[in-house]
Amino acid sequence: MGEVGSPEVGAVPSLARLSPGLATAVSARPAVIECWFVEDAGGGKLAKKPAALLLRQGAESPPLRPDLAPERYLKIHDPAGALQAAFRQYPRDAPAPRCEMSLYVPLPASAKWLSGLTPEQSCPRALDGTWLMVSMSSPFLSLSSLLRPQSEPQPEPALITMATAVLTVFTHTPTPRIPMGQDALLDLSFAYVPLTPKAPSLTPGPPPFGLEWRRQHLGKGHLLLAVTPGLNGQVPAAREGAVAFAAWDDDEPWGPWTGNGTFWLPAVRPSQEGTYLATVHLPYLQGQITLELAVLKPPKVALTPAPLVWAAPGEAPPELLCLVSHFYPSHGLEVEWELRGGPEGRLQKAEGQRWLSALRHHSDGSLSLSAHLQLPPVTSEQHGARYACRVHHPSLSALGRSAEVTLQVAGLSGPSLEDGIGLFLSAFLLLGLLKALGWAAAYLTTQNSMEKAPVSVWEEEEDGATFTVTSRQYQPLDSLAPRPPLRSSRKLRAGTLEALVRHLLDARTSGADMTFTAAFLATHRAFTSTPALLGLMVDRLEALESHPADELERTKGVAISVLSTWLASHPEDFGSEVKGQLDRLESFFLRTGYAAGEGIVGGGADLIRNLRSLVDPQTPELPKPLALPGDPPADPTDVLVYLADHLAEQLTLLDAELFLNLVPSQCLGGLWGHRDRPGHSHLCPSVRATVTQFNKVAGAVVSSVLGATSTGEGLGDVTVRPLRPPQRARLLEKWIRVAEECRLLRNFSSVYAVVSALQSSPIHRLRAAWGEATRDSLRVFSSLCQIFSEEDNYSQSRELLLQVRPHSLAFLPSPPTPIPHVTLFCHRQEVKLQPSLEPNSKKSPRSASRGGGVVPYLGTFLKDLVMLDAASKDELENGYINFDKRRKEFAVLSELRRLQNECRGYDLRPDPDIQRWLQGLRPLTEAQSHRVSCEVETPGSSDPPAPRVLRPTLVISQWTEVLGSVGGPTPLVSWDRPSVGAEEVPGTPAPLLTRLAQHMKWPSVSSLDSALESTPALQSPADPSHLSPPASSPRPSRGHRRSASCGSPLSGGAEGASKGPGCGGGAPGPGTSDCRIIRVQMELGEDGSVYKSILVTSQDKAPSVISRVLKKNNRDSAVASEYELVQLLPGERGQGLGGKADSGGEWRPLVGMLPHPGVVRE
Incomplete structure (x- = not known):
């Protein structure tokens, strides 16, 4: 729509200064509407020129307007009085409506059901000449009028053109706000002035007309109602129960005539809000206006626990939950926490950690969410304070709606220890000054x-x-006082x-565990x-x-x-x-x-x-996918089309949506580790969705750098785009910039997905492409690799999570339905890039405007929880549930909840183009990516000679020492025993697993679900040189099958070494446990490697250990006799462990677990 007011500053007074009341019956001054005349300027551009409408002149002469061309200064002749009627209810202090004017060409209606209006398709001669269409809009009026100007302007006293309002359509409610479930009544009035005077050849009375109401959506929208009073033709059936009161208001034989087309829609729903188009059709003339229908439903507010919430002094009260239910729409909703009363006795903002849940959709279209407030520890002075949850919404008044609870502090019935000391001091002060001075001296010397x-x-x-x-x-303070x-x-x-x-x-x-x-x-x-x-x-x-x-x-x-x-x-x-x-x-x-x-x-x-x-069952409205299964696959190299920061924002938007809808309890090792068992496919859907998204991002990186798109599951079902090494280097640099932008957005999940994909074998081995990359890009990539270094159990990435500041809350939509799993390529081969990015490099100024959320790498938490699940038994020897184990797990879950609260700080908007491209990608399988990579650079051109095929081996290394740091400072052996240390504080994050990287590699979330991944075999820690390949000899990593090393329980198996004596049941203290968690690595030569972990005790015998190892690796345990358990000593010497005493004796137990790794050799 055009702008309002004088196009040139100082040319004429504005409309507000010309008339204190716009076109009212009592005003004697001219009413002028400033407009813009819009016309085609060629080349797809529009030109705007100033124009004005003189609605009513009164007794005065029209004002001079030398700034306007005469054909754009129009004096309106309105025989039907429609324009004056439209402005009669216009508020005096409201701004003038926006006005646009353009040329109009009379044409017959295109709809078949309106063909009866124009039996002759050629327009009559009476409609020849110039026509203008004027559109006005404001919060109080929406109007469209067809004007027929005279051919020559009026010369005196001002150059002005006379124009007749032929067809005018208007409404006084352009933005109706209807409560959900109530009927919507959208008023519509129109007027028609015939151009032809009365003649015997014409039929007297109002002409037939057509009326249609549409809801605009993707172009023309949906036709809701069509009527043709005066015609007998067939019209489309009404939809959604719509009814229109379509009729002429009078039956004057020769006009002018006024009519009514009010629209009635019963029991409106949220899906019915939006833009409505009302069109009045006359023979060869049409008038159309728009209305914006808004559906509202005020929220219900309930606060729990209610009406009282209890807490002991120094303890935090239970979490307050404010249920905001059955409201609509979601935008404009604000939740505030207030403290009424309290120590200061006034209304103030409540302190504490707060967050909002995701929106829940109800079957009627309304929404619900819950606001949470975790209060800090309370004091006795806060007894009786009232906490209130106040909700503001467009459907409510300015004060909003609230609910409150009263805080009751336990223990106020009798004096506490501090109160008793105070009473004791007061009693001595009353007894005498000398005793009081003595007490003060004793106090100062304490x-x-x-x-x-x-x-x-x-x-x-x-x-x-x-x-x-x-x-x-x-x-006590006084040594003579009785001991409390x-x-x-x-x-x-x-x-x-x-x-x-x-x-x-x-x-x-009282006295319970709070x-x-x-x-x-x-x-x-x-x-x-x-x-x-x-x-x-x-x-x-x-x-x-x-x-x-x-x-x-x-x-x-x-x-x-x-x-x-x-x-x-x-x-x-x-x-x-x-x-x-x-x-x-x-x-x-x-x-x-x-x-x-x-x-x-x-x-x-x-x-x-x-x-x-x-x-009660709910039916959420799932978002329509942007890319349909039948659509052609997206070109992975189109990543170069998008800006790196825009692509990072869209990845962050998707990751944040999934992380906010993550259910922390589904990350427990006892649940996530059993997800692949028969009948457990429904477990952990929110975690699976996060894994799928991680794999999709990594797959997009691999596909784009290789320039390949999968068209099927076969090795040959791949479409490859020929790229030169410099072109492939630009793709590498693009993804490195995307990862850096994700780092600035604190989206560590996508950062790790991109980095791991670039470190995967199909990409890492492309030496020619990496050689064309710029030095700055390699330096940034090296810095990103250092962030996710496995040294000290990802200590750098954990510290970055702790540095994130909490930000304001933001709403995010519910997650889409999880999509099928896509295999991720692991990234054990390191890229030796020595230059590193400066640690204090400046952050992009865009990051502040995009919000301050955080999306962590979920694999770190899954690993912690699985280790906790493996390190302690679910039940003690007497069958009791081991709740000490659950407290440690709860500490990790609390950290996840804290990060989810911070994740709400993002302020991002979806980009349909980028999201459609991401959904349209067809990632490669591992076999396809390896084949394409070898076709791009043959093994002889980029790799050293292939190593000789190794015989299957099993490497066992001790792993217990790293478990003691999970969940608290208590050593592993005391996890099933009471701790004598300081009391644990639930909710604190688990300490870092400082020595994990020396014994275990945790590649990525994707490895938890992938069946076959590309990663080099992890060598025994006895030889540190095997942890990563030499920098001078980059070669493709060998594929291997990885067990759920951070996803499956690290338990001993059916025989249950965990039930062996002494495992977790001994007296607490370092060095007294005779059980160990050991890591098992089975090298399968060119077929890869497998990693498993089991629990063994000193009472386990070698055959049972070997049998469990083979069983966990899906091997036949009947061939256990073909293996022996040996200790791998420095110099590759092997020493037997747990063998027979003699040729006819029984197997001896493992009397000691030496710190050196062991090997099970065939």
């Missing part, structure tokens, strides 16, 4: 106000649970499932199911119905708080499978403690309602 005595730790057994009790004795009582804390170490549930419902009582609930809810899927857990909780509540009323009420309150926390933190746990247990829970609330007729009230009502909203 170096430490409270000295801790040595900590006492022991275990207690209680009702199927084992607790670790820590007791501390504090010293011991302070003790209990932490549940292990127990039966029933005991854990019982402790869960007692977790909010961190147990969060760890239990986050990891419970590793040892039970959600329906079973919910059923046990209901069983516990029902068992208390016969107990005293106060005990039942207290337990019910704790249950509501626990369930509310569960719902807030893990809404994905509640699906249709828990409906039966939810019915039981609702019946329990209705049966206990509520008067008849009242129903469930308070927190129980909110809880049941929120649970029902998740259990």
Whole structure:
């Protein structure tokens, strides 16, 4: 649309200065509308010239406009009064509407159902001459008018052209806002002035006309309604229940006539909002206006736990969950956390860590989400403070809508130790000044106000649970004062499932483990199911119905708080499978403690309602794929068309969307490691989606550098684009720039995907292409490789994650349906590029405008969790669930949740072109990429002679020492024993696994799912030179089958060496454990290598170890007698281990695990 106002500054007064009220009946001054005359300037360009419309002159002469050409200064003759009627309701203080004017050519309507309006396709002579179409738009008016100007301008007193308004169409509601579910009524008025005077040959009365309403979408849009009053022709059927009141308002024989075309749409839905086109058809004339329909639904706001939230002094209250449900649209929604009252006694912004969940789509088109607030530890001064969740939305008033809870600080019924000391001091001050001065002197000379005595730790057994009790004795300030009582804390170490549930419902009582609930809810899927857990909780509540009323009420309150926390933190746990247990829970609330007729009230009502909203099936609207399966594959070399920063933004947008929808509990080693077992294909869908995206990015890099597109699974089903080494070098440089831009965006997942693809064998071996790359690109690539160096267990990338600052929240759409797996090429071969990028290089200024989120490399966390799962048993010897193991896993999951919160800081917009290109790529298989790479550069031109074929070997190396640093400073041997160290703080990130790189290679997330990958064989750590090839001898890495080394449980197998005596069951302390996690490498010659890990003890015999190794490598364990277990000593000398005492004796146990690696030789 054109602009409003005088085109030239100072030429004439603006419309607001010309008339205080636009075209009102009381104004005697001329009403002038400033317009732009738009015409074709040739070459596909448009030219705009100033124009003006004089709507009503009044008693005065028209104002002089020397700045306008006479044919663009129009005095409007409006016999029907439509223009004045359109502006009669226009607000006085509103800005003038935008106005555009262009030439118009009368033509017959093109639609078949309108053919009856123009039986003669040639226009009558009365329509010859110049026609103008004027369009006006504002928030209060949308108008279109066809003008017929006179051929000659009026000479005096001002050069002005007379024009008649022939057909005018307008609406007073151009932007209707309709509540969802209510009927929409879109008003439309029109007027027609016939050009031909009355004549006996003409039929008196208004002419027939056509009316159509369309919803604009991808071009012409969808026809919703078509009517032709006065004609008997067939019209398209109405859609979506639309109705129009199409009729002339009067029946004057010769006009002018006014009509009504108001549109009615019943029970509008979100899918019906958008741009609507209303067109009035007359013979050879058409008038059209646009309306923007917006659908609104105010949100419902509920805050849990409610109405009270409990916490002990110095402890953090449970996470607050603000459920914002059934609203529309998503844009314009804001959630604020307020503190009402508190120590300062005023309204203020609540402190704490906050984040928003992803949007959930309901079947009616409405949306829901949850806002989370994790409060910091509280003090007694905050008792009674009220926390409120305030929601702002376009459908609400300026104040929005809110819900609140009251904070109750436990322990205020009696004085705490600090309060007792204060009362003691006050009593002495009252007794006498001398005693007070003595007390003050004693206080000033005290170096430490409270000295801790040595900590006492022991275990207690209680009702199927084992607790670790820590007791501390504090010293009083006055040496003569009586010693305060011991302070003790209990932490549940292990127990039966029933005991854990019982402790869960007692977790909010005095002296209980305040961190147990969060760890239990986050990891419970590793040892039970959600329906079973919910059923046990209901069983516990029902068992208390016969107990005293106060005990039942207290337990019910704790249950509501626990369930509310569960719902807030893990809404994905509640699906249709828990409906039966939810019915039981609702019946329990209705049966206990509520008067008849009242129903469930308070927190129980909110809880049941929120649970029902998740259990009810929802049908989210899945995004339409940009690239369809039948479309031709995209050209991988088109990566050169896109800017590196734009491509990095789109990769980050996709990765952030998947990471935000990642369910942290699906990363647990006990779940992710069992995903490939029969019947477990449904496990961990959010993790699989992230793996798939990683593989797609790496596959895009390999395909583009090779210039190849896969057309099938066969080796020959490849289309290769001939490229010279300099062209291939430009592709390498492009992807290096993309990886660097991803690093600036803190998208470490795509950075690692690109780097690993460039380090893969098919790309790394292209010496001619790498030789053409610029030095700066190689320096940047070397810097990126250093970030993901496996030294000290990816310490550099972990430190970068810790440096990320939290940023503001942002909404992201739900993830698309996971796509099939694409094989990734591993990257064990190092590229020896010595120049490195300066560590303090300046960041791109664009990164600040694109938000400050972070997307981590998920493989690091999967590895940590799998190692934790392997290092400790799920159950102790007595069958109790090992909950110490779950606490360590919860620390890693908490780090993932923190990073998800920071990931919301991105502010990126999708680019359909780039995303369509990414979806249209057809990556190569490993065999195809290797063949194409060898065709690009033959092995003789880039590689040294192939090594001789090796006989199958198994390399075993000790791995236990690296496990002690996972999840805390406690050594491995004490993971199944109580710790006597400082109390653990859940939620803190796991320490770095500082020595992992010396023993294990964790290539990428993709290796968790890939069946056959390209990577060199990992040599024994006994020879460090085998860890990577020499820089002077780059050669293609050999393919090998990699086990799920960071994805499958590192356990011993069916025989269970983990059940051997002494493994995790000995006394705590370094050096006392006789079990070891060992890494097994089977070299298969040119077929590659396999890596596995098992747990062995000193009581295991060599045949059982060899048998488990063969079984884990899918070999026949019956041939175990053909192997022997030897220790590989320096100098490649082998020494037998665990052999027979003599030719007829029995096999001896492994009496010692030496620090040198062992080898199983055929």
